[in-house]
Amino acid sequence: MANSAVAKQNTRPQINLVDHAVTLVIVCLVGLIMNTVGPAIPLADGFVGMIVIYLISMVGLILTRFSPFYLPSVAWISLVGIVATLPWTPGSEWIVEQAKSVNFLALATPALAYAGFAIAKKEIEVAKHSGWKLVIIACLVFFGTYAGSVLVAEGILRLQGI
Template identity: 85%
Template sequence: MSENAIAMERTRPNIDLTDHAVTLVIVCLVGLVMNTVGPAIPLADGFVGMVVIYLITMVGLLLTRFAPFYLPSVAWISLVGILATLPWTPGSEWIVAQAKSVNFLALATPALAYAGFAIAKKEIEVAKHSGWKLALVACLVFLGTYAGSVLVAELILRLQGV
């Protein structure tokens, strides 16, 4: 094995595909419930769309694990999704139609809720140590983001003559 190949294998994370597959099934089931309850998309439509997204994700994870060169899994999954939906890819119209039956917010809400729960002990210690300074910076960031959004919206509305 060359030095580059050895170095690449050291940096490539060891992905447990079985663990990821089971976790993704659970995530898809939660997303399917959210997709049916929230935007009221029929269960059968959402199920097929969720299976398509699951398969795209698993192919991307397989490439992350076994491709001759390393890219992060998010890059492989994105590439597989892009290639599967290009107009000249056979069956892309069907894949796009099925994926349209999955509401993005229905998938994002549980993921963001989990991310909120997954705050590590280190982040809590940093927040305790920073105290009021962190709260002040957060408030200023929120205020700046809001003010920037208002300015952009106002500018666009004025340009349109509304």
């Protein structure tokens, strides 16, 4: 039993770099369209910025796949992005300038929409068993989140005298 727990800890998910590269190309194309349509950033500016983001993501995925110790891919990608934009990193000014031409809200919208559609089988089973109780709880959570946001915003606006 203890050996299987140790073996489970030592295994890491295998990343198929080709699949991830193709998926990232599709995501970048959708993001580029959203970046051009939404905030009206010129296509050429957004294209170069998207290539920079694509390369940072791919380097992070390569590190996830081949590093001697395991970190999740989001950690590696974040570390690569941080190191690439540190002031003493050669070319960091150019990388930051190119990344500024990508509106990250335009990138988040399709990603969040996909996450909303990507409901796992387990979540559907939970919804079937919970039934109407889940709907009531969801409505209360949405209302509570909205009301809490309104109260915080109102308090901040009153403190600023607006």
